[in-house]
Amino acid sequence: GQNIDQPTEMTATEGAIVQINCTYQTSGFNGLFWYQQHAGEAPTFLSYNVLDGLEEKGRFSSFLSRSKGYSYLLLKELQMKDSASYLCASMDSNYQLIWGAGTKLIIKP
Amino acid sequence: DAGVIQSPRHEVTEMGQEVTLRCKPISGHDYLFWYRQTMMRGLELLIYFNNNVPIDDSGMPEDRFSAKMPNASFSTLKIQPSEPRDSAVYFCASSPLRIDVPYEQYFGPGTRLTVT
Numbered sequence: 001g002q003n004i005d006q007p008t009e010m011t012a013t014e015g016a017i018v019q020i021n022c023t024y025q026t027s028g029f030n031g032l033f034w035y036q037q038h039a040g041e042a043p044t045f046l047s048y049n050v051l052d053g054l055e056e057k058g059r060f061s062s063f064l065s066r067s068k069g070y071s072y073l074l075l076k077e078l079q080m081k082d083s084a085s086y087l088c089a090s091m092d093s094n095y096q097l098i099w100g101a102g103t104k105l106i107i108k109p
Numbered sequence: 110d111a112g113v114i115q116s117p118r119h120e121v122t123e124m125g126q127e128v129t130l131r132c133k134p135i136s137g138h139d140y141l142f143w144y145r146q147t148m149m150r151g152l153e154l155l156i157y158f159n160n161n162v163p164i165d166d167s168g169m170p171e172d173r174f175s176a177k178m179p180n181a182s183f184s185t186l187k188i189q190p191s192e193p194r195d196s197a198v199y200f201c202a203s204s205p206l207r208i209d210v211p212y213e214q215y216f217g218p219g220t221r222l223t224v225t
Contacts, residue, residue, distance in 0.1 A: 030211060042200060042216035043152070087152065095212055096165065101151040 002026045004100035006088050011106045012078055020073045020086050020103045028093020032064050032071045035087040037102065043087055046073070075105075083107045111135075113217035115201050121223045127189040130220045133182055134203030142214060143176055143186050144200040152200075158184065191224045198222070 003025045012018040024032065031050035035043040049055055049064035049071060061074040075082055085102040092098055114133040122128055134141045142157040156166040161178045169176070173192070178184040188195055198221050202214040 033213075042218055043214075044216070045213050048213065091212065094165075096154065096157075097212065097214070099152040099154075 002090075002092065002098045004088055004090055004098055006086075006100045006103045008101070009104045009106065011108060012075075014078055014080060014107055014109050016078050017074065017076050018078060018105065020075075020088075020105065022071045022073075022088035022100060024069050024071070024088070024090040024098070024100075026090045026092040026098050029066065030091040030093065030095055032062075033089040033091065033097065034062055034071075034073045035089065036084050037087060038084045046086075078107050080107050080109070113201055113203055113215055115199075115217035115220050117220060118218060119221050119223075121225065122191055123225055124192055125190045126224075127187065128191045128195075128222060128224075130186040130188075130199050130201075130222070132184045132186070132201030132217060134184070134201070135205075135215055136182065137205065138203035138215070139206045140204040140212065140214075141178060141184050142202040142204070143184070144202065144216075145197045146200060146219075147197045155186070188222075191222075193224045196222055196224050 006022045033048050034046040036046050037043040047062035049062050054063045059076045064071045085104045087102045088100040089097040116131045140159055143155040144152050146152045155168045156176045158178045176186045198219045200216050200219045202216045204212045204214045
């Protein structure tokens with residue numbers, strides 16, 4: 001079957017670094033997406049990885065290991081506005097996104 | 110661009126009533142997706158269209174749900190009759206055809222549906 005696993009909730013301190021992990025099992029693989037969703041709002045695109053390695057985009061970085069079925073999202077210099085849910089989604093062989101349940105990130109001052 | 114537009118933003122209806130949700134995708138996007146999000150089940154894909162043609166409706170819960178896309182700038186999701194378990198946030202998303210980031214989806218603000 002197809003499955004995406006990520007922690008339900010994480011807490012971190014303002015100014016610190018946090019890593020949100022995601023493991024995936026999908027029928028085929030055409031890339032791994034990370035989306036951010038603030039409470040009561042729509043998901044917005046953060047990153048896309050299809051090759052192994054780290055993609056850096058400002059304070060956010062995303063890593064992929066295809067052989068391990070593993071990805072993480074790294075957030076540096078945390079700000080209060082980073083409090084949100086972070087959704088991991090794997091694209092299967094039919095180019096359909098299989099979504100994780102999301103990780104709620106709580107930032108404390 | 111105005112982004113994906115959805116209406117209404119909030120809908121409260123009684124069980125058994127018909128509900129119609131509307132979506133205007135971003136101009137030029139080839140794909141349109143309808144999702145449902147609840148605390149229990151997370152984000153679920155209901156159906157998606159490519160160039161106005163339904164491609165995969167395997168996520169549609171049952172015959173009470175139907176979706177149409179009569180043209181490139183408009184889509185509807187209809188629930189008839191509605192039930193309390195249909196209460197959720199319904200998102201519409203659209204996506205351009207791109208090589209570098211396939212199917213990067215732009216979400217609308219969602220419709221919060223409450224069925225009493």
